[in-house]
Amino acid sequence: MEDLSLHILDIIENSLAAEATDIEVQVEERITENILIIKIKDNGKGMDKETLVNVLDPFYTTKTTRAVGLGLSMLAQASKEADGSFDIKSKPGEGTDITAQFVYNHIDRKPLGNMAETIAACLASLGPGTDLRYRHSRNNNEFLFDTKEIRKILSDVEINNVEIISFLKKHLEEGLIEISEKE
Amino acid sequence: MKKLKIGDLEKIRDKVRRTAVLRQGKARAKVTVHMGTCGIAAGAREILSSLLEDIRKKKLDDVIVTTSGCAGLCSREPMATIEVTGKPPVKYVDLTTEKMRKILNQHIIKGTIVNEYALAVGSERTH
Ligand SMILES: Nc1ncnc2c1ncn2[C@@H]1O[C@H](COP(=O)(O)OP(=O)(O)OP(=O)(O)O)[C@@H](O)[C@H]1O
Numbered sequence: 001m002e003d004l005s006l007h008i009l010d011i012i013e014n015s016l017a018a019e020a021t022d023i024e025v026q027v028e029e030r031i032t033e034n035i036l037i038i039k040i041k042d043n044g045k046g047m048d049k050e051t052l053v054n055v056l057d058p059f060y061t062t063k064t065t066r067a068v069g070l071g072l073s074m075l076a077q078a079s080k081e082a083d084g085s086f087d088i089k090s091k092p093g094e095g096t097d098i099t100a101q102f103v104y105n106h107i108d109r110k111p112l113g114n115m116a117e118t119i120a121a122c123l124a125s126l127g128p129g130t131d132l133r134y135r136h137s138r139n140n141n142e143f144l145f146d147t148k149e150i151r152k153i154l155s156d157v158e159i160n161n162v163e164i165i166s167f168l169k170k171h172l173e174e175g176l177i178e179i180s181e182k183e
Numbered sequence: 184m185k186k187l188k189i190g191d192l193e194k195i196r197d198k199v200r201r202t203a204v205l206r207q208g209k210a211r212a213k214v215t216v217h218m219g220t221c222g223i224a225a226g227a228r229e230i231l232s233s234l235l236e237d238i239r240k241k242k243l244d245d246v247i248v249t250t251s252g253c254a255g256l257c258s259r260e261p262m263a264t265i266e267v268t269g270k271p272p273v274k275y276v277d278l279t280t281e282k283m284r285k286i287l288n289q290h291i292i293k294g295t296i297v298n299e300y301a302l303a304v305g306s307e308r309t310h
């Protein structure tokens with residue numbers, strides 16, 4: 001994976017596959033503290049202890065044709081390479097809570113990449129019963145995106161309509177530019 | 184914080200609603216872009232984004248786009264499955280945004296399968 005936004009998309013796709021109805025994504029760029037934190041939390045079906053151990057083992061796979069390692073171990077590896085930490089909590093029937101931390105200016109820290117494109121891509125996959133909340137902060141500036149709020153406005157129109165996704169992607173792009181310009 | 188332009192969103196909502204009423208909910212085709220780890224690493228996100236944009240520009244509001252996990256053929260990612268309503272699904276492999284565009288124009292719009300990019304016609308199991 002080239003950048004962290006692709007890792008985030010991968011992790012969100014797992015939450016969707018785990019039939020989550022609520023997904024929370026949080027990106028915290030604490031530049032003054034030299035820390036980057038990424039959190040993804042869902043209320044999907046969760047994992048038992050054995051599955052958890054297995055998915056974190058980069059050599060474990062149930063697939064014979066796999067070209068790359070498992071997504072979760074790849075994110076864990078990315079945070080390790082940037083002198084960070086990785087933590088995952090999961091309970092069957094309750095959900096999964098993932099935190100990856102990075103040294104912000106570490107030379108091996110992957111760039112954040114295009115978060116607007118990642119969230120927009122998720123909107124195409126979002127079933128009618130699933131909501132996504134995305135919170136992105138950069139020092140003291142914050143951008144918040146919540147499909148629950150957006151759906152209130154859309155009422156009977158679906159959020160994964162191409163016109164709606166296009167509009168929301170622009171909104172995401174502008175929101176993210178704004179928090180980086182305010183410095 | 185950047186505020187959602189609610190008035191603008193409402194305008195788009197109303198426009199979408201009007202076209203939905205015109206086509207009475209009938210879908211022409213469904214495109215599934217495979218978004219497993221291997222697909223994403225191989226560029227599936229960009230293919231999805233450009234496909235959504237092309238569909239919007241061509242006003243093909245009867246084409247449904249969705250995503251799924253790994254299709255079990257990681258070395259041939261990015262992949263997408265096209266189901267033209269009433270026809271068997273076709274899997275396309277080793278995609279680029281350009282190939283996807285050609286598939287949109289030929290297969291989805293005109294109904295002609297792009298054989299050179301297709302994996303197998305009508306079979307979901309591929310290995
Ligand atoms: N958020 C989650 N909730 C529940 N189970 C999860 C979650 N994330 C991962 N898993 C479990 O871990 C397994 C491995 O996840 P991983 O993303 O590495 O591969 P995958 O999703 O199965 O395959 P791919 O991503 O290639 O389509 C999943 O199949 C699932 O069983």
Ligand SMILES: [Mg+2]
Pocket residue numbers: 010013014071219220252
């Ligand atoms: Mg996955």
